[in-house]
Amino acid sequence: MKAYIITIGDEILLGNTLNTNAAYIGAQLFDISIPVIKTSVVGDDNSIILNELKYASEVVNLIVLTGGLGPTHDDVTRKSIVDFFKTELIENSEVLEDIKTLFEKRKRKVTNVNIDQAKVPKIAEVIRNQLGTAPGLWIEKDDKIYVVMPGVPYEMEAMMVSTVIPKLKEINGPGQKILKKKMLQTTGIPESTLYERLGNLDELLQGVKLAFLPNQFGVKLRLSFEGEDEKDLNNKLMEVEQRIRSKVGRFIFGIGDEQLEAVVGRLLLERELKIATAESCTGGLVGNMLTNVSGSSRYFERGVICYSNAAKVEILKVDEDTLAEHGAVSMEVAMQMAEGVKSTSGADIGLATTGIMGPTGATADKPIGLVYIGYCDDKVCTARKFNFGDDRMLNKQRTAQAALDFLRRQLLGISPDD
Amino acid sequence: MKAYIITIGDEILLGNTLNTNAAYIGAQLFDISIPVIKTSVVGDDNSIILNELKYASEVVNLIVLTGGLGPTHDDVTRKSIVDFFKTELIENSEVLEDIKTLFEKRKRKVTNVNIDQAKVPKIAEVIRNQLGTAPGLWIEKDDKIYVVMPGVPYEMEAMMVSTVIPKLKEINGPGQKILKKKMLQTTGIPESTLYERLGNLDELLQGVKLAFLPNQFGVKLRLSFEGEDEKDLNNKLMEVEQRIRSKVGRFIFGIGDEQLEAVVGRLLLERELKIATAESCTGGLVGNMLTNVSGSSRYFERGVICYSNAAKVEILKVDEDTLAEHGAVSMEVAMQMAEGVKSTSGADIGLATTGIMGPTGATADKPIGLVYIGYCDDKVCTARKFNFGDDRMLNKQRTAQAALDFLRRQLLGISPDD
Numbered sequence: 123m124k125a126y127i128i129t130i131g132d133e134i135l136l137g138n139t140l141n142t143n144a145a146y147i148g149a150q151l152f153d154i155s156i157p158v159i160k161t162s163v164v165g166d167d168n169s170i171i172l173n174e175l176k177y178a179s180e181v182v183n184l185i186v187l188t189g190g191l192g193p194t195h196d197d198v199t200r201k202s203i204v205d206f207f208k209t210e211l212i213e214n215s216e217v218l219e220d221i222k223t224l225f226e227k228r229k230r231k232v233t234n235v236n237i238d239q240a241k242v243p244k245i246a247e248v249i250r251n252q253l254g255t256a257p258g259l260w261i262e263k264d265d266k267i268y269v270v271m272p273g274v275p276y277e278m279e280a281m282m283v284s285t286v287i288p289k290l291k292e293i294n295g296p297g298q299k300i301l302k303k304k305m306l307q308t309t310g311i312p313e314s315t316l317y318e319r320l321g322n323l324d325e326l327l328q329g330v331k332l333a334f335l336p337n338q339f340g341v342k343l344r345l346s347f348e349g350e351d352e353k354d355l356n357n358k359l360m361e362v363e364q365r366i367r368s369k370v371g372r373f374i375f376g377i378g379d380e381q382l383e384a385v386v387g388r389l390l391l392e393r394e395l396k397i398a399t400a401e402s403c404t405g406g407l408v409g410n411m412l413t414n415v416s417g418s419s420r421y422f423e424r425g426v427i428c429y430s431n432a433a434k435v436e437i438l439k440v441d442e443d444t445l446a447e448h449g450a451v452s453m454e455v456a457m458q459m460a461e462g463v464k465s466t467s468g469a470d471i472g473l474a475t476t477g478i479m480g481p482t483g484a485t486a487d488k489p490i491g492l493v494y495i496g497y498c499d500d501k502v503c504t505a506r507k508f509n510f511g512d513d514r515m516l517n518k519q520r521t522a523q524a525a526l527d528f529l530r531r532q533l534l535g536i537s538p539d540d
Numbered sequence: 541m542k543a544y545i546i547t548i549g550d551e552i553l554l555g556n557t558l559n560t561n562a563a564y565i566g567a568q569l570f571d572i573s574i575p576v577i578k579t580s581v582v583g584d585d586n587s588i589i590l591n592e593l594k595y596a597s598e599v600v601n602l603i604v605l606t607g608g609l610g611p612t613h614d615d616v617t618r619k620s621i622v623d624f625f626k627t628e629l630i631e632n633s634e635v636l637e638d639i640k641t642l643f644e645k646r647k648r649k650v651t652n653v654n655i656d657q658a659k660v661p662k663i664a665e666v667i668r669n670q671l672g673t674a675p676g677l678w679i680e681k682d683d684k685i686y687v688v689m690p691g692v693p694y695e696m697e698a699m700m701v702s703t704v705i706p707k708l709k710e711i712n713g714p715g716q717k718i719l720k721k722k723m724l725q726t727t728g729i730p731e732s733t734l735y736e737r738l739g740n741l742d743e744l745l746q747g748v749k750l751a752f753l754p755n756q757f758g759v760k761l762r763l764s765f766e767g768e769d770e771k772d773l774n775n776k777l778m779e780v781e782q783r784i785r786s787k788v789g790r791f792i793f794g795i796g797d798e799q800l801e802a803v804v805g806r807l808l809l810e811r812e813l814k815i816a817t818a819e820s821c822t823g824g825l826v827g828n829m830l831t832n833v834s835g836s837s838r839y840f841e842r843g844v845i846c847y848s849n850a851a852k853v854e855i856l857k858v859d860e861d862t863l864a865e866h867g868a869v870s871m872e873v874a875m876q877m878a879e880g881v882k883s884t885s886g887a888d889i890g891l892a893t894t895g896i897m898g899p900t901g902a903t904a905d906k907p908i909g910l911v912y913i914g915y916c917d918d919k920v921c922t923a924r925k926f927n928f929g930d931d932r933m934l935n936k937q938r939t940a941q942a943a944l945d946f947l948r949r950q951l952l953g954i955s956p957d958d
Contacts, residue, residue, distance in 0.1 A: 132751055133751065133753050133762070134563070134566075134579075135566050135576045135577075135578075135579060136566050136567060136570045136576070137562075137563035137564060137565070137566035137567030137568075137570065138563075138567070138723075138753065138760075138762070139563070139753070140558050140559070140560060140563050141558070141559050141562070141563070142558060144555070144559070144581070145552070145555035145556075145557070145558050145559070146555060147555070148552075148553055148554050148555035149554060149555030149556070150555075152554050152555065158553045158554070159553075159582070159583070159588065160553075160580060160581065160582050160588070160592075161552075161553065161580065161581040162578060162579065162580040162581070163562070163578065163579040163580070164577070164578050165577070170577065170578070174578075177595075192731060192752065192754065193731060193732045193735065194731065194732075194735045194752045195741060196750075196751055196752060227907075227909070227927065227929070228927050228928075228929070229927050230730065230733075233732045233733065233736050234736075235732050235735060235736065236732050252930070253929060253930075253931065255732070274754065274755075276756070276931065276934060333551075333556065335556050344556075399824075399845070401824070401827075404828070404831075405824075405827050405828050405830065405831025405832070405836075405840070405843075406817075406819070406823075406824030406825065406826065406827025406828040406830075406831065406843055406845065407824065407828040408824065409819075409823050409824025409827075409828075409845040410822070410823050410824040410825040410827075410828050410936070412823065412824075413822075413823025413824065413845075413847065413936075414823070414932070414933060414936070416897075416898070416899055416900060416932055417900065418823070418847070419847050419848070422823070422847050423847065423848055423851065424844070424845055424846050424847055424848060424851040424855070425823075425824055425843075425844070425845030425847075426842070426843070426844060426845070427817070427824065427827040427831075427842055427843030427844070427845070428842050429831065429836070429837050429840050429841065429842060429843075430837070430841055430842060433841065433842040433885070437842070437855075467851070479834075480834070481834055482834060482835065514832070514834055515832060518828075518831075518832070
């Protein structure tokens with residue numbers, strides 16, 4: 123099976139919106155060994171969409187479309203589907219029920235345009251949408267599969283996970299070559315250093331493929347290996363993983379899609395420890411990341427966002443003389459913030475951030491990107507200095523990630539300097 | 541002139557890298573009134589690239605390619621160009637000079653593969669690259685223009701700004717139609733309701749184009765209008781904007797790319813008001829959004845993330861009896877949290893969130909997605925109930941956005957119920 127992804131939307135052509143949908147779908151199909159040979163973006167224009175469908179159906183047997191299923195005048199995809207398959211729209215009672223339920227839950231009145239969305243092309247099987255009003259469509263014709271989904275990313279993603287991927291897996295069936303992959307997530311080490319530490323890649327990998335996928339939080343290492351025997355593939359991947367861990371294991375915080383906040387959450391839960399945060403420069407981002415994890419109330423006691431010096435003194439009992447002598451962005455204040463939030467909250471651990479995020483706020487000896495992270499538990503109070511870059515948003519994200527990784531290393535007894 | 545953008549690279553097809561290049565080029569071309577009718581992504585495969593070039597040259601007269609110009613074995617774009625135009629490679633002394641200068645600056649030795657990059661297709665004019673080793677190519681043939689650039693975003697962007705856009709402007713010449721656009725950002729109103737409230741679109745727009753761009757935070761309305769006289773276009777857009785504002789003005793929080801957190805920041809600054817936040821269910825996200833704005837320390841006094849009831853009582857002076865009677869997720873507690881953080885911090889405004897984000901935590905009478913937002917200033921203490929959905933991350937984002945919009949409406953004296 124080969125795939126062609128068509129993304130529909132003027133806003134993507136015009137560069138207002140990044141095409142995250144094509145990336146998501148491409149990655150998901152790769153995971154089940156379906157190669158994407160092309161993706162395209164076209165506007166909300168019936169004749170162009172029809173052309174695209176025609177062309178795609180000549181070169182592949184799986185066509186995935188997203189976008190243009192909304193309720194307004196500029197959404198034409200459903201009409202293109204009706205035209206392409208020479209079919210008609212019929213009201214689907216299940217979809218109508220879903221739409222009514224959704225509006226009831228949100229305490230809103232169903233409008234006529236929404237009711238119209240319950241009409242689906244006769245030829246299509248419906249992919250139900252629990253998160254929005256536009257249903258997805260699954261169409262099989264002439265040995266080809268057409269999957270049509272809304273452009274709203276989380277609606278499309280939910281349909282991929284619940285319906286599209288399972289169905290494709292079933293159709294692709296057994297007897298296929300198996301692709302096994304494993305993602306190792308690192309943080310706190312630059313791509314080039316990681317590359318150097320891994321040494322000779324041929325020796326390390328012995329046929330397994332390795333891709334370096336860097337982003338602002340770290341570098342993901344994607345291992346993949348294709349073959350016929352699942353057990354062999356798993357063994358081979360495990361051997362390579364072990365060799366990688368022996369070289370850079372301390373920087374690997376998780377596998378797969380696991381987020382750092384989920385990893386530290388699990389560690390805290392296992393150790394029955396409660397944490398409190400004191401954030402200056404991250405402004406609430408560390409707390410936000412920790413509480414993105416469901417169940418975090420079991421270990422996240424509270425947080426303080428103390429942007430002003432007054433708040434640092436008043437709530438966190440930071441010493442005024444220390445502030446005057448070393449400044450708010452200093453090793454000493456980071457430690458006192460961590461200690462202060464720990465003692466005032468009664469939590470087992472205090473974690474603190476202070477730094478200069480930019481674009482303003484730099485001084486002669488304190489450049490933009492300078493950050494201190496403080497950590498305090500019953501046995502140790504410590505802090506560490508970091509130097510990030512010039513971009514405010516990236517600096518906040520990197521600082522929050524570094525704070526959580528500092529916490530991870532403390533919980534696991536890994537030296538922060540290694 | 542019409543454009544077709546071809547992005548080349550396996551990493552984009554596989555979803556490892558977002559196609560930011562196509563978005564950038566699309567936006568740049570839109571700004572000089574060259575419509576992009578399609579963008580495509582294909583892998584590093586000579587025959588597929590040739591197909592794509594052939595197809596594109598049949599439907600448009602401007603073809604922009606990026607990617608696949610690097611020095612390694614898996615970069616094939618230059619070969620495809622040679623094949624497509626039936627031309628040959630010749631060494632370009634200017635390019636060779638550029639490459640040598642670049643390596644000297646980086647204190648590195650020029651390798652043979654880099655010297656090979658100085659060979660360019662005979663038919664092409666070179667677009668010099670100051671930031672990397674692969675030159676860009678400008679080819680004119682049969683009244684069509686082909687622009688070939690490296691895939692590294694900042695190298696491509698520099699070429700667009702220095703060479704490609706100026707040349708295209710010159711070729712397109714004067715007397716071209718001008719395209720004017722304006723983006724109005726709404727929040728707190730679903731796409732379908734917005735659509736209905738706008739009424740008859742033909743009457744409203746009178747020739748101006750309108751696109752609805754929804755995301756989890758709200759719906760953007762993009763107006764665009766093409767014509768010959770800049771003043772006329774501006775007047776027409778302003779008229780349409782006024783008509784839209786008369787119908788749904790209260791939901792429009794900003795124009796262009798402006799974020800809600802920047803809008804409320806400006807309002808607070810103008811009024812010389814300081815704010816403090818008390819977050820339960822958003823876990824720090826409101827503080828994080830507010831502090832994403834540079835200079836927010838001038839109006840953001842502090843924040844408290846009080847996940848536990850103990851923290852609500854201790855730090856925010858929420859009444860224990862109220863907590864027992866109404867529960868933490870209630871109108872009463874939201875108001876007391878806002879009042880508490882205002883009075884304990886000495887800020888002018890207190891803003892609070894409490895809710896059930898899911899997937900766990902629901903009770904018989906308090907479903908997932910139930911949220912209360914509290915607001916308190918010197919004159920008024922109030923709270924409002926919201927019902928969001930089932931997804932934890934979306935619920936957090938929607939709650940934080942709703943809290944900031946509640947604040948905006950209070951600052952502007954707009955009733956929250958309209």
